[in-house]
Amino acid sequence: IAGHVESFQFAPFLGGRRCWVYLPPNYFTSNDRYPVLYMHDGQNLFDPATSFAGEWKVDETCESLISSGQIPPIIVVGIENGGTSRCSEYTPFSTSNLSCGGGAESFLQAIRDVLIPEVNARYRTETGPEHTYMAGSSLGGVLSTYAGYAHADTWGRVAALSPSYWAQGPLY
Numbered sequence: 001i002a003g004h005v006e007s008f009q010f011a012p013f014l015g016g017r018r019c020w021v022y023l024p025p026n027y028f029t030s031n032d033r034y035p036v037l038y039m040h041d042g043q044n045l046f047d048p049a050t051s052f053a054g055e056w057k058v059d060e061t062c063e064s065l066i067s068s069g070q071i072p073p074i075i076v077v078g079i080e081n082g083g084t085s086r087c088s089e090y091t092p093f094s095t096s097n098l099s100c101g102g103g104a105e106s107f108l109q110a111i112r113d114v115l116i117p118e119v120n121a122r123y124r125t126e127t128g129p130e131h132t133y134m135a136g137s138s139l140g141g142v143l144s145t146y147a148g149y150a151h152a153d154t155w156g157r158v159a160a161l162s163p164s165y166w167a168q169g170p171l172y
Contacts, residue, residue: 001046001047001059002057002059002060002063003022003023003024003025003059003062003063004022004023004027004028005020005021005022005023005046005047005059006020006021006023007019007020007021008021008122010114010115010118012114012118013110013114013115013118014082014107014110014114017079017080017082018042018043018080019042019077019078019079019080019115019119020042020043020045020046020047020077020078020080021075021076021077021078021119021123022045022046022058022059022062022075022076022077022078023075023123024062024066024073024074024075025063025066025067025073026073027073027075027124031124032073032124033124033125033126034073034074034075034123034124034125034126035072035074035075035125035126035131035132035133036074036075036076036077036116036119036123036125036126036131036132036133037074037075037076037077037133037134037135038077038079038111038115038116038132038133038134038135038155039058039076039077039078039079039134039135039136039140040078040079040081040090040134040135040136040137040140040143040144041078041079041080041081041086041136041137041140042077042078042079042080042081043078043080043081044056044078045058045059045076045078046058046059046078058076058078059076062074062076075119075123075125077115077119079111079115081140085103086139087099087100087101087139088100088101088102088103089103089104089106089107089143090104090107090136090139090140090142090143091103091104091139091142091143092104092105092142092143092146092150104143104146104147105150107143108143108146108147108150108151108154112151112154116132116154128156129152129153129154129155129156130156131156132154132155132156133155133156133157133158133159134147134148134155134157134158134159135158135159135160135161136159136160136161136163137160137161137162137163138162138163138164139163139164140161141159141160141161141162141163141164142160142163142164142165144158144159144160144163145158145160145163145165
């Protein structure tokens with residue numbers, strides 16, 4: 001693990017779903033506040049020991065991009081997926097393409113109403129949609145795209161990496 005990554009579980013958030021938090025290099029030596037990127041499949045982001053099929057190296061990438069001045073310092077919150085509930089939580093609609101789906105609104109509400117206030121209480125964050133981002137891949141990309149369209153008042157920027165749009169059909 002590169003830089004500072006810690007984890008926490010907060011019982012009110014989806015029964016104590018584990019979250020990993022990357023803090024930028026100057027976090028402990030400044031009083032600055034930082035934008036927050038919420039990412040799905042958090043167990044895959046920072047550590048090969050917890051990853052399903054190889055880590056994303058989000059910590060190494062942030063360390064490099066921040067230190068070279070290519071991006072401003074940022075906090076990254078990786079949300080562990082719900083295992084068997086992942087398909088439902090990450091998809092806004094129930095479709096014939098999947099045997100599950102349609103739980104994205106509840107999942108996004110839990111992030112917005114429970115996790116974000118807890119992250120804001122624990123860490124020095126900048127708030128508002130202009131400082132609150134979301135990213136994911138595969139079904140996490142579908143969820144991120146949906147969040148950007150349906151909840152632009154919460155997430156001001158989204159990244160959908162290799163989104164599995166086939167699973168949902170057209171979003172709109």
